[in-house]
Amino acid sequence: MTAFRTLDDIGDVAGKRALVRVDLNVPMADGAVTDDTRLRAHVPTITELSDAGAKVLLLAHFGRPKGEYKPEFSLRPVVPALADVLGRDVKFMERPSGEAIADLADGSVVVIENTRYAPGEEKNDPGMAKVIAGFGDLYVNDAFSVSHRAHMSTEGLTHHLPSFAGRAMEAELKALEAALGNPEHPVAAVVGGAKVSTKLAVLEHLVTKVDHLIIGGGMANTFLAARGVDVGKSLCEHDLTDTAVAILEAADRAECTVHLPYDVVVAKEFAANPPTRTVNVHDVAADEMILDIGPAAVEALADVLKTCRTVVWNGPLGAFETPPFDAATVALAQTAAALTREGSLVSVAGGGDTVAALNHAGASEDFTFISTAGGAFLEWMEGKELPGVKALHQSA
Incomplete structure (x- = not known):
């Protein structure tokens, strides 16, 4: 298997902005998460980066809004459940801005609104990737479950930022290599x-x-x-x-x-x-x-x-x-x-x-x-x- 870099290869992340692709596409009923399995999978990556002083900016999709804003596909209701499994405060950001991110304290965890609200996400638009990459210093993919999609947040960002596998992604790739790769x-x-x-x-x-x-x-x-x-x-x-x-x-x-x-x-x-x-x-x-x-x-x-x-x-x-x-x-x-x-x-x-x-x-x-x-x-x-x-x- 070709080598990939993990969190062990990042070095000092204190004060750095980490764009982290996660899978928050969880089942919901009456505005509440009914199964937090996917959220728990990302706890090691988010916690490790946050504890090391990174500003952790989480990128994720929810459902299939097809490039339009539809309130029923907002990630906002997922935030309290994520905060519960992390045992720490999680902020929500409708639109990322350099100013808002600069104001974040080191170690902050922020969920950025549904990436699929933007048509450029599923089209893997290079222009969008360049803009979003401008809000980060490094990129971490921790979402194997969406890595079969060549989207802006799974593939496009790697062309602009130093890129690493998160702990969930690392565990998945090592297990798959042990199962069929080698x-x-x-x-x-x-x-x-x-x-x-x-x-x-x-x-x-x-x-x-x-x-x-x-x-x-x-x-x-x-x-x-x-x-x-x-x-x-x-x-x-x-x-x-x-x-x-x-x-x-x-x-x-x-x-x-x-x-x-x-x-x-x-x-x-x-x-x-x-x-x-x-x-x-x-x-x-x-x-x-x-x-x-x-x-x-x-x-x-x-x-x-x-x-x-x-x-x-x-x-x-x-x-x-x-x-x-x-x-x-x-x-x-x-x-x-x-x-x-x-x-x-x-x-x-x-x-x-x-x-x-x-x-x-x-x-x-x-x-x-x-x-x-x-x-x-x-x-x-x-x-x-x-x-x-x-x-x-x-x-x-």
């Missing part, structure tokens, strides 16, 4: 979710990088159908069976073993706790749907993980939000967590459904690293170069 083999990838179509590029990339590809969720049905299995009325993209065959053939060429379930849990309706059967994949009735991987397949997959040194996980194995179709995800996640605890496995996971599934399984605390990024994590799994990350490498 991992310890054997490597397994667990990929679940409803549709193959949303993860085609991920699957095509992974078969060239990992030793074992474990496919679950609705997308496993498409692969089973491609192998001639009648999946009944299961969720299945029958129009993509040729694509599934091509991925299986590519895996063979790359000597990557693809694991599909051979026993499954089926039901005639998708509802909580309906009558279910556990059957061989070849015994699914025409009026049944596959909603989870069966226990024998889970046991076999657990044995696969026990032979591996690294696992990267994206997506649940079944319809985990609806019991009892969470059983396979919970069981395999707990196996991965136990192997990580004992030091034999590096486990990295990411994506919204994945985080929820691992939390549900009680496995999150023991995984080596869990990314809260959605689109950026998927694009990384596709092998794409992320503009915000590339910019940090180039600036180094």
